[in-house]
Amino acid sequence: xxxxxxxxxxxIISILAAFAVSALIIFMAGRDPVMIFQKMFRGTFGSSYxxxxxVFRMTTLVLAALAVxxxxxxxxxxxxAEGQLQMGAFAAAITGAxxxxxxxxxxAIPLCIISAMMAGACWAxxxxxxxxxxxxxxxxxxxxxxxxxxxITGYLLTYHFALPSTVHTxxxxxxxxxxxxxxxxxxxxxSPANLSTLLAVGVALFFQVILFQSRFGYEMRAAGLQPEAAxxxxxxxxxxxxxxxxxxxxxxxxxxxNIVLGYKHYYEAGxxxxxxxxxxxxxxxxxxxxxxxxLSALFFGVLEYGGLTVNAYIPKDIxxxxxxxxxxxxxxxxxxxxxxxxx
Amino acid sequence: MGVAVRLSDISKKFGSxxxxxxISLAVEEGTIHALVGENGAGKSxxxxxxxxxxxxxxxxxxxxxxxxxxxxxxEAIKAGIGMVHQHFMLVPELSVTENIILxxxxxxxFWPLPIKKSSALILKDxxxxxxxxxxxxxxxxxxxxxxxxxxxLKLLFRHASIMIFDEPxxxxxxxxxxxxxxxxxxxxxxxxxxxxxxxxxxxxxxxxDTVSVMRKGAIVGTMPAFSATKPxxxxxxxxxxxxxxxxxxxxxxxxxxxxxxxLGFCRANSEERVHNLSLNIRAGEIYGxxxxxxxxxxxxxxxxxxxxxxxxxxxxxxxxxxxxxxGKKPADIAFMGxxxxxxxxxxxxxxxxxxxxxxxxxxxxxxxxxxxxxxFNTHALTRYTKAMISDYAIKCSSxxxxxxxxLSGGNQQKVVLARELNRxxxxxxxxxxxxxxxxxGAIETIHNKIIEARTxxxxxxxxxxxxEEIIALSTRIGCIxxxxxxxxxxxxxxxxxxxxxxxxxxxxxLYIT
Numbered sequence: 001x002x003x004x005x006x007x008x009x010x011x012i013i014s015i016l017a018a019f020a021v022s023a024l025i026i027f028m029a030g031r032d033p034v035m036i037f038q039k040m041f042r043g044t045f046g047s048s049y050x051x052x053x054x055v056f057r058m059t060t061l062v063l064a065a066l067a068v069x070x071x072x073x074x075x076x077x078x079x080x081a082e083g084q085l086q087m088g089a090f091a092a093a094i095t096g097a098x099x100x101x102x103x104x105x106x107x108a109i110p111l112c113i114i115s116a117m118m119a120g121a122c123w124a125x126x127x128x129x130x131x132x133x134x135x136x137x138x139x140x141x142x143x144x145x146x147x148x149x150x151x152i153t154g155y156l157l158t159y160h161f162a163l164p165s166t167v168h169t170x171x172x173x174x175x176x177x178x179x180x181x182x183x184x185x186x187x188x189x190x191s192p193a194n195l196s197t198l199l200a201v202g203v204a205l206f207f208q209v210i211l212f213q214s215r216f217g218y219e220m221r222a223a224g225l226q227p228e229a230a231x232x233x234x235x236x237x238x239x240x241x242x243x244x245x246x247x248x249x250x251x252x253x254x255x256x257x258n259i260v261l262g263y264k265h266y267y268e269a270g271x272x273x274x275x276x277x278x279x280x281x282x283x284x285x286x287x288x289x290x291x292x293x294x295l296s297a298l299f300f301g302v303l304e305y306g307g308l309t310v311n312a313y314i315p316k317d318i319x320x321x322x323x324x325x326x327x328x329x330x331x332x333x334x335x336x337x338x339x340x341x342x343x
Numbered sequence: 344m345g346v347a348v349r350l351s352d353i354s355k356k357f358g359s360x361x362x363x364x365x366i367s368l369a370v371e372e373g374t375i376h377a378l379v380g381e382n383g384a385g386k387s388x389x390x391x392x393x394x395x396x397x398x399x400x401x402x403x404x405x406x407x408x409x410x411x412x413x414x415x416x417x418e419a420i421k422a423g424i425g426m427v428h429q430h431f432m433l434v435p436e437l438s439v440t441e442n443i444i445l446x447x448x449x450x451x452x453f454w455p456l457p458i459k460k461s462s463a464l465i466l467k468d469x470x471x472x473x474x475x476x477x478x479x480x481x482x483x484x485x486x487x488x489x490x491x492x493x494x495x496l497k498l499l500f501r502h503a504s505i506m507i508f509d510e511p512x513x514x515x516x517x518x519x520x521x522x523x524x525x526x527x528x529x530x531x532x533x534x535x536x537x538x539x540x541x542x543x544x545x546x547x548x549x550x551x552d553t554v555s556v557m558r559k560g561a562i563v564g565t566m567p568a569f570s571a572t573k574p575x576x577x578x579x580x581x582x583x584x585x586x587x588x589x590x591x592x593x594x595x596x597x598x599x600x601x602x603x604x605x606l607g608f609c610r611a612n613s614e615e616r617v618h619n620l621s622l623n624i625r626a627g628e629i630y631g632x633x634x635x636x637x638x639x640x641x642x643x644x645x646x647x648x649x650x651x652x653x654x655x656x657x658x659x660x661x662x663x664x665x666x667x668x669x670g671k672k673p674a675d676i677a678f679m680g681x682x683x684x685x686x687x688x689x690x691x692x693x694x695x696x697x698x699x700x701x702x703x704x705x706x707x708x709x710x711x712x713x714x715x716x717x718x719f720n721t722h723a724l725t726r727y728t729k730a731m732i733s734d735y736a737i738k739c740s741s742x743x744x745x746x747x748x749x750l751s752g753g754n755q756q757k758v759v760l761a762r763e764l765n766r767x768x769x770x771x772x773x774x775x776x777x778x779x780x781x782x783x784g785a786i787e788t789i790h791n792k793i794i795e796a797r798t799x800x801x802x803x804x805x806x807x808x809x810x811e812e813i814i815a816l817s818t819r820i821g822c823i824x825x826x827x828x829x830x831x832x833x834x835x836x837x838x839x840x841x842x843x844x845x846x847x848x849x850x851x852x853l854y855i856t
Binding site: 210213214215216218219221222225226228229231232233234 | 692694706
């Protein structure tokens with residue numbers, strides 16, 4: 001088998017195998033797997049509201065996964081998408097709430113998005129600078145930064161920005177709201193799916209071009225594959241570490257904008273709900289490839305929202321098991337595939 | 344005498360590639376049997392099969408007359424087979440004795456190690472075979488030659504009767520090589536069977552009893568070493584007659600291109616690696632630096648290409664056409680018209696996962712002629728790739744899709760050479776170990792291209808641990824020892840002494856050890 005076809009087959013085989021395993025688990029939990037999967041399908045793609053929920057979740061997942069995937073191309077494991085999302089979400093909400101009502105949408109939306117991206121990028125860059133300047137392992141740094149982000153946003157929310165007797169900030173100005181598909185095109189009835197999805201897809205395509213078509217991507221991938229050779233070739237690997245972390249963090253910030261500007265319209269404690277960590281799984285399943293991330297995020301979106309729809313029959317935790325098994329299988333099968341090719 | 348190792352119709356397939364096909368071989372007990380062949384001829388695969396690291400796809404193997412089928416090296420070791428790998432399998436933080444008994448401690452898991460008893464046994468073996476080592480010394484503190492002796496003692500400790508040596512002289516100085524050969528002979532005289540893998544034909548003729556030549560996964564000839572000649576072996580290896588010595592027309596040196604004056608290189612831990620090193624290279628000449636690895640060559644190269652690690656103290660000067668190279672970045676140095684081919688090709692000069700075409704661009708991707716928009720000009724790149732592939736006879740199926748890592752060592756090196764020699768306005772080429780891990784067929788092309796570049800007026804600094812190569816190519820030769828040039832041979836001396844290369848190698852050997 002050629003290299004290409006193996007790479008293409010592995011995720012599909014893994015997903016099928018994961019479904020087989022989860023069918024077994026559902027069966028052992030005393031439910032009919034076929035019925036559960038049917039209900040899941042009806043709950044997601046069967047209704048336009050369900051599809052909208054999936055699309056909404058997918059959007060944040062795409063951006064969170066890109067936040068992991070881009071640094072991954074320079075061999076950095078960004079565990080900090082969650083913290084970067086939190087910082088981005090908080091920045092978007094505060095900017096949106098502080099803007100005077102007279103600012104038009106054409107300015108308010110970009111301003112809020114930019115502040116979210118800046119916040120995410122800065123937060124990721126802390127880890128980047130620590131890595132380049134002092135050689136601090138980025139895994140440890142980003143994990144710690146997650147805690148710090150949680151602490152900072154928690155503190156600022158409770159003591160400075162929360163509306164009295166609530167756990168959320170003041171709503172953003174109406175002009176900063178990213179419109180839902182429902183209001184613009186009439187798709188996805190009443191669901192939180194909003195125009196951010198277009199941004200997310202655009203960003204994925206943009207990264208695809210930057211990584212694989214541009215000179216910048218050529219240098220960046222070289223720096224990731226063989227840092228020593230990159231140094232010989234006159235490539236500044238440290239600079240690429242910083243930019244990869246920076247644009248990764250910015251992508252996470254944009255993911256937060258989807259939640260804040262497109263759906264909730266304010267910041268509340270715990271609103272990112274671990275989607276930054278799910279992003280790691282999405283990126284791994286896609287092999288950190290921007291276009292595959294779109295599909296991989298769709299798959300995870302279906303599992304997440306589909307899990308909710310059948311919650312009455314089977315605990316949502318089952319779907320966490322499916323997600324995790326898929327990842328483990330992808331990694332195992334990829335290793336197996338490599339070994340088979342070598343032999 | 345019986346047959347120690349008998350292989351009958353051994354074949355080994357990796358994917359769709361036959362690494363070994365229908366190999367039949369008999370290694371007589373108590374002989375030194377050399378296995379020669381180019382890189383990729385299947386020598387390593389074959390020995391890995393004997394050592395149990397690979398299982399043959401088909402065929403049979405018999406050790407001392409008994410048919411065996413090893414599933415792991417552990418079983419091979421039990422059957423009395425030992426292997427000295429090219430890269431030693433030693434733990435630097437442990438002592439010589441601890442390394443030798445590792446995996447064969449002969450005591451309970453939670454018992455104290457029988458260090459004293461083992462040391463005595465080791466010393467006895469060491470005495471019998473003339474393998475001087477200090478059993479108490481830390482492996483990290485002893486020389487490469489001594490480490491190799493430790494590996495041999497490890498095999499003796501395990502009572503191995505069949506010993507496989509994989510390119511054992513690659514890391515040794517000429518003196519250490521002579522000493523190793525004496526050891527090999529004494530091992531043979533005491534009845535051990537030795538399988539020696541090498542691609543150096545001089546060594547085969549010097550030490551082996553029998554020679555088998557491998558080409559493209561098959562054995563193409565087996566003969567007694569006394570009746571073999573070097574040209575004949577070389578012809579068998581590559582399948583056609585080749586020049587072992589490159590034609591080196593008289594040079595016509597021009598102005599001074601690179602001038603290094605009292606260069607010093609002090610590591611951050613104040614260890615002095617280069618000391619008072621001075622040399623000049625003119626346009627149109629090759630300055631060969633002969634020396635044992637680790638005498639400051641790597642550090643000299645680091646300085647010249649702007650790769651000295653942070654904290655290094657560099658003194659003296661290195662001027663390229665009157666401009667200092669010290670403190671400049673690789674990209675700036677390249678832009679000035681300097682090319683550098685580093686010694687560790689796979690780690691430093693190429694991106695193995697990038698395609699052949701992308702690698703032809705690597706390091707030169709800043710040149711505007713390759714640019715288009717935010718990316719590269721595909722047309723210009725394709726044209727350039729095609730030209731390089733035909734000019735340098737690079738063997739690859741589809742340069743735009745094939746990862747460089749799938750090419751043979753020789754073809755990889757041709758890619759690097761093509762890229763670096765075609766840098767616009769190149770006037771200095773720094774070459775380190777240009778033919779390491781490169782098969783004989785490719786060496787010819789590479790040497791001719793180097794001479795061609797010299798004739799066209801490029802100044803070349805050649806660093807190589809292969810004295811044969813230094814002698815064949817250089818206009819002048821500097822012998823490096825402990826970070827400075829200890830002796831320099833003038834162009835006249837080199838031309839004269841080149842006629843008797845063996846003697847010349849010995850003479851150089853005196854200056855580099």
